[in-house]
Amino acid sequence: MAYDYRKIFNGSVCPVFELAAFTFPEPVEDKRHLFVFPGRAYLHAELSFKGELATSGCVELAMSEKLCLAIAGNMLGQDADSPAVLEQKNDTISEIANVLCGRVITEAFGTSAVFDLTIPEVRSMSAEEFRNFKDSSDVFAYKAEGEILLVRAEINSL
Amino acid sequence: MSFNVLIVDDSSVVRSVIGKVIMLCKVPIGEVYSAGNGKEALDIVASKQVDIIFADINMPVMNGLEMIDNLERDGLMQKIPVLVISTEGSDTRIDYLRSKGVRGYIRKPFTPEQIGRVFKEVLGA
Numbered sequence: 278m279a280y281d282y283r284k285i286f287n288g289s290v291c292p293v294f295e296l297a298a299f300t301f302p303e304p305v306e307d308k309r310h311l312f313v314f315p316g317r318a319y320l321h322a323e324l325s326f327k328g329e330l331a332t333s334g335c336v337e338l339a340m341s342e343k344l345c346l347a348i349a350g351n352m353l354g355q356d357a358d359s360p361a362v363l364e365q366k367n368d369t370i371s372e373i374a375n376v377l378c379g380r381v382i383t384e385a386f387g388t389s390a391v392f393d394l395t396i397p398e399v400r401s402m403s404a405e406e407f408r409n410f411k412d413s414s415d416v417f418a419y420k421a422e423g424e425i426l427l428v429r430a431e432i433n434s435l
Numbered sequence: 436m437s438f439n440v441l442i443v444d445d446s447s448v449v450r451s452v453i454g455k456v457i458m459l460c461k462v463p464i465g466e467v468y469s470a471g472n473g474k475e476a477l478d479i480v481a482s483k484q485v486d487i488i489f490a491d492i493n494m495p496v497m498n499g500l501e502m503i504d505n506l507e508r509d510g511l512m513q514k515i516p517v518l519v520i521s522t523e524g525s526d527t528r529i530d531y532l533r534s535k536g537v538r539g540y541i542r543k544p545f546t547p548e549q550i551g552r553v554f555k556e557v558l559g560a
Contacts, residue, residue: 296544352448354455365448372446375493376543379522391525394493396445 289380299351302419319402322374328392334432336378344424437465443476444491473502492521512536
């Protein structure tokens with residue numbers, strides 16, 4: 278079965294970031310003009326899910342550390358450069374990825390099916406890795422707070 | 436009378452957000468305990484006076500469903516109201532949680548108003 282990932286993300290990314298992160302992303306249709314700053318640090322979070330009828334998949338989320346710290350600051354009500362916020366950057370992208378995955382599942386399957394989610398895995402990304410990820414054909418881009426936000430989902434079902 | 440609250444979520448950011456929201460609810464709050472998973476939460480329940488629990492589902496070590504099963508087995512679901520705050524969007528699972536005695540369900544992403552409303556409803560405050 279083919280899924281309309283653009284439609285799925287349009288129904289999930291903005292509500293999740295607006296409500297959970299007090300951040301307002303806008304979809305970017307043409308990714309070619311998005312500039313990835315060399316030398317900047319990036320973060321990537323990924324989790325998978327498994328549900329009924331042998332359905333499974335994964336959701337990936339990537340953003341700059343700068344954006345992640347801004348979001349953490351929004352959530353904690355503190356400045357992005359405060360020590361409490363700096364400690365929480367991995368936790369923040371992990372939580373947003375978790376909530377996004379839940380919303381993606383609902384967008385794809387509705388509210389009747391039961392799914393189990395894994396704990397998100399977070400890792401650092403170099404600018405080159407981030408650029409390659411951005412350029413993948415199945416990755417969707419958004420802009421938030423002047424920074425690039427990337428999402429990808431894969432859904433496998435019978 | 437003040438209420439001792441236990442917040443169970445593997446995200447310390449979410450624990451902090453929930454803690455701030457409940458402080459704004461004009462409900463008398465005593466102690467606010469935090470746990471990063473269900474096992475830590477059960478340890479706190481065993482050693483402290485807890486009046487209400489906010490619990491996530493998807494957590495490492497022991498998830499929220501296992502924690503609720505343990506609380507039910509120990510007869511604590513009737514004594515301590517449990518509110519689930521989770522990414523879960525499945526009606527089937529929400530029905531299951533309610534059948535276990537969960538008093539309220541809030542889906543992530545949540546608004547502070549949702550937390551405050553359900554918190555007050557459950558406590559009758």
